[in-house]
Amino acid sequence: MQIRTEFPYETRREDIRIPLADGTRLYARVWRPETDEPVPALLEYLPYRLTDWTAPRDWQRHPWYAGHGYASVRVDVRGHGNSEGLPGDEYDARELADGVEVVEWLAQQPWCDGGVGMFGISWGGFNSLQIAALAPEPLKAVVTVCSSDDRYDNDVHYMGSSVLAVDMHAWAATMLAFTARPPDPAYVGEKWREMWLRRLESVEPYIHTWLAHQTRDEYWKHGSVCEDYGAIGAAVLAVGGWHDPYRDTVLRLVEHLPPERVRGLIGPWSHQYPDRGLPPGPAIGFLQETLRWWDHWLKGKDTAVMAEPLLRSWISESHRPATVYDELPGRWVGDPAWPSPHVTPVSYAFGGTPVRIDSPQHTGLDAGRFFPFGNDADLPPDQRGEDAHSAAFDFAVPDDGPPLEILGRPEVTLRLRMDVPFGQAIARLSDVAPDGSSTLVTRGALNLSAREGRDRVDAWPLGATQDVTFLLNGIGHSFPPGHRIRLAVSSAYWPWIWPQADSVGFTLDPVGSSLRLPLRERTSDALTFEAPEQSAPLGVVSPEPLDEPRPERLVIRDVAKGEWRLEVDPRYGGTRVYPDGLEFTEEALETYTIEEGDPQSARTRSDWTIRLHRPELAWDVTITTRSEIRCDAADFLTSDEVVCRDRGEIVFHRTWEKKIPRTAG
Numbered sequence: 142m143q144i145r146t147e148f149p150y151e152t153r154r155e156d157i158r159i160p161l162a163d164g165t166r167l168y169a170r171v172w173r174p175e176t177d178e179p180v181p182a183l184l185e186y187l188p189y190r191l192t193d194w195t196a197p198r199d200w201q202r203h204p205w206y207a208g209h210g211y212a213s214v215r216v217d218v219r220g221h222g223n224s225e226g227l228p229g230d231e232y233d234a235r236e237l238a239d240g241v242e243v244v245e246w247l248a249q250q251p252w253c254d255g256g257v258g259m260f261g262i263s264w265g266g267f268n269s270l271q272i273a274a275l276a277p278e279p280l281k282a283v284v285t286v287c288s289s290d291d292r293y294d295n296d297v298h299y300m301g302s303s304v305l306a307v308d309m310h311a312w313a314a315t316m317l318a319f320t321a322r323p324p325d326p327a328y329v330g331e332k333w334r335e336m337w338l339r340r341l342e343s344v345e346p347y348i349h350t351w352l353a354h355q356t357r358d359e360y361w362k363h364g365s366v367c368e369d370y371g372a373i374g375a376a377v378l379a380v381g382g383w384h385d386p387y388r389d390t391v392l393r394l395v396e397h398l399p400p401e402r403v404r405g406l407i408g409p410w411s412h413q414y415p416d417r418g419l420p421p422g423p424a425i426g427f428l429q430e431t432l433r434w435w436d437h438w439l440k441g442k443d444t445a446v447m448a449e450p451l452l453r454s455w456i457s458e459s460h461r462p463a464t465v466y467d468e469l470p471g472r473w474v475g476d477p478a479w480p481s482p483h484v485t486p487v488s489y490a491f492g493g494t495p496v497r498i499d500s501p502q503h504t505g506l507d508a509g510r511f512f513p514f515g516n517d518a519d520l521p522p523d524q525r526g527e528d529a530h531s532a533a534f535d536f537a538v539p540d541d542g543p544p545l546e547i548l549g550r551p552e553v554t555l556r557l558r559m560d561v562p563f564g565q566a567i568a569r570l571s572d573v574a575p576d577g578s579s580t581l582v583t584r585g586a587l588n589l590s591a592r593e594g595r596d597r598v599d600a601w602p603l604g605a606t607q608d609v610t611f612l613l614n615g616i617g618h619s620f621p622p623g624h625r626i627r628l629a630v631s632s633a634y635w636p637w638i639w640p641q642a643d644s645v646g647f648t649l650d651p652v653g654s655s656l657r658l659p660l661r662e663r664t665s666d667a668l669t670f671e672a673p674e675q676s677a678p679l680g681v682v683s684p685e686p687l688d689e690p691r692p693e694r695l696v697i698r699d700v701a702k703g704e705w706r707l708e709v710d711p712r713y714g715g716t717r718v719y720p721d722g723l724e725f726t727e728e729a730l731e732t733y734t735i736e737e738g739d740p741q742s743a744r745t746r747s748d749w750t751i752r753l754h755r756p757e758l759a760w761d762v763t764i765t766t767r768s769e770i771r772c773d774a775a776d777f778l779t780s781d782e783v784v785c786r787d788r789g790e791i792v793f794h795r796t797w798e799k800k801i802p803r804t805a806g
Contacts, residue, residue: 148208150174248279293361302591314747382410419515426671450475499646549659640740
């Protein structure tokens, strides 16, 4: 990583408040070049608190853009951080309307030349696309990283129309804790406590809404730009990582947007900006790459960025199973169109006699983290244990032939017979080495009640045999000669997939079942990127913990009870001390429990503690939250609690108990 300290422009930074039409003011930080000429503005718009939580990351890129001649602006969403107003649901109409106002306000500033770009990762990548679909006139281009075009089927809530237990729960719990954080008196003054208490009174756990919409209805269509790709008027650079759950959005955007206004880039990365150097790498000069994009679309410069292939992708070479890789072996390839003329779908028929699949309910404990962030225990370990709980079908890569490379989304067709009305099918694609080690390549799932459409619930006719077809997540991978391509099918995948109430598996008939792989011909590509660089870091200090840190992922088995428990420390940041004196501490623990023979025993719990402390202001607040989900045959049972303290005194305490019918999940 190269740290840049000299740029074409000297820069200045100021914190401002952006007025909205209803009188609300959003807190913003602006980095601008020292010039008398107006310049384009770049906007990153998030609920994640610019003065603390994202500040270290912000300092890596916003000053860098300013140094290259852009006004780079970071804004907190209404009701979050130091912005006024009350928080709402994620990506709700108010958030997006505010974003349009911010874009138009920026374009009208004397230091802006009228052109605006938006960028962001995850939440900021989502709302960049969503605001682009509302088409404010000044918004000319966006860079959307690790984001989704489909809020129902490519987000943290549902996977293949099944409840995504691991992140439906964990992210709702995280946002409950995050939303309860107060404004900072160092930036808003003495009114911080009044603002905080008003926010707290308005808080409602997201999980109530998310679980109330178990099929792809109008709630999920809102903000899903796949409903109308043609509404997006801005040019789109779509970026993802093969270890990020949102990477399929890149493939859909380059397929459905006009090729003269879109480019796609998928690397080996996790849920991180590609320049940060977090595992798995290699990292690239992502800021330089985006500068080419901004200079082309906002300054009219010839940067040759639109001469690049429509899609640039990383093809990973075969590698041993591990939970973390500093860098993955592989190479960059370019495709001029998507679907690509270099990719040919090839079907592999299953073989054998019908097999009964009734996976233990704890199948899936070796799935790894849904959102890898570059931590040591994020990725799936050796899959041999999971394979043993599944029906596995192997396809040999000939010893005397070339590697078999795939790029895109594999597809499976399964011929199933089921004796209960509801169930799930999970398919995992693995690379099996000659020694038997099994490295997960990609996976997919289908709630079998959604086989006719994800907007409906169709019970399985008891005892009937039907074919179901579904896609796995996209991937670029090379299977070497002598290895085996394994497709493993299971009826359970906890804690990723919340089990159906009466799940007893199904019978799979290999006759009529198949795997369809997107085989890519090996091309001679000479794609390269500059080395990563960033602006100087903020200077946040992370003290060494006094105690031995707990494991990131710990699996505990109660042999006598047949119970399995997974404990996860998400490790978002721990304790850090900021240059302005703020001490910020957060601790979280997620717990997922199930009995191997009882799908109704599934339960989740998340505990958060966040402390914000400014010794010089005698400011010391603590937020603790508890979130739980249980189930019975008919309902999900949710329980949430928030306790907020100001210098030890409880100023807010609320609990929620909710019963939500299991209409599809």
